[in-house]
Amino acid sequence: DIQMTQSPSSLSASVGDRVTITCQASQDISNYLNWYQQKLGKAPKVLIHDASNLETGVPSRFSGGGSGTHFTLTITSLQPEDFAIYYCQHYEKGRPSLTFGGGTRVET
Amino acid sequence: EVQLVESGGGLVQPGGSLRLSCVASGFTFSSRAMTWVRQAPGKGLEWISSLGRNGDDTYYADSVRGRFTISRDNSKNTLYLQMNSLIAEDTAIYFCAKDTWWVTSWGQGTLVTVSS
Numbered sequence: 001d002i003q004m005t006q007s008p009s010s011l012s013a014s015v016g017d018r019v020t021i022t023c024q025a026s027q028d029i030s031n032y033l034n035w036y037q038q039k040l041g042k043a044p045k046v047l048i049h050d051a052s053n054l055e056t057g058v059p060s061r062f063s064g065g066g067s068g069t070h071f072t073l074t075i076t077s078l079q080p081e082d083f084a085i086y087y088c089q090h091y092e093k094g095r096p097s098l099t100f101g102g103g104t105r106v107e108t
Numbered sequence: 109e110v111q112l113v114e115s116g117g118g119l120v121q122p123g124g125s126l127r128l129s130c131v132a133s134g135f136t137f138s139s140r141a142m143t144w145v146r147q148a149p150g151k152g153l154e155w156i157s158s159l160g161r162n163g164d165d166t167y168y169a170d171s172v173r174g175r176f177t178i179s180r181d182n183s184k185n186t187l188y189l190q191m192n193s194l195i196a197e198d199t200a201i202y203f204c205a206k207d208t209w210w211v212t213s214w215g216q217g218t219l220v221t222v223s224s
Contacts, residue, residue, distance in 0.1 A: 096143070
């Protein structure tokens with residue numbers, strides 16, 4: 001089974017900072033990688049699909065990159081509403097099966 | 109606006125059963141695959157099951173295969189999760205979710221607590 005490893009597990013940042021979160025796959029997953037944001041007590045929200053495609057309505061300060069085994073989520077200028085937990089998620093096209101990373105908590 | 113509303117959670121003893129329901133609106137339910145994801149208290153997200161548009165294709169995580177059954181009633185715009193032989197490790201918020209490759213919409217979740 002493919003494992004998804006996120007780093008760091010938590011980070012401390014300030015408004016205006018540039019933040020980068022990394023997701024490593026245990027084997028080549030092409031670009032089958034999505035990113036979600038989850039705020040406390042809320043359901044997750046998809047930010048980026050297929051590694052780099054921004055979902056409609058998501059601010060352009062969010063961006064995703066990478067392919068194969070190494071992926072990144074970058075927030076170029078952290079805003080107060082961005083303090084949350086971020087998850088990467090791999091999917092397998094052949095059979096629906098989602099694998100989430102362990103999450104990265106972005107806190108002040 | 110897409111809405112997914114789960115119900116059916118609660119406190120159940122180990123070995124017991126529960127059936128979760130998720131009523132969908134705001135999109136053509138019968139044309140979309142659906143998914144259940146859970147989150148144990150203070151933990152990360154775990155995919156547990158997905159279901160094709162017509163209900164024939166079902167997929168399960170190893171942790172629930174043989175104990176949980178996903179199904180749907182397209183005439184009622186409703187997704188189900190029948191959970192049997194529940195164990196403490198099944199304690200979590202269960203989210204109903206639209207689509208499978210990436211989840212485009214989520215319900216608010218329903219809490220299942222397995223405890224004696």
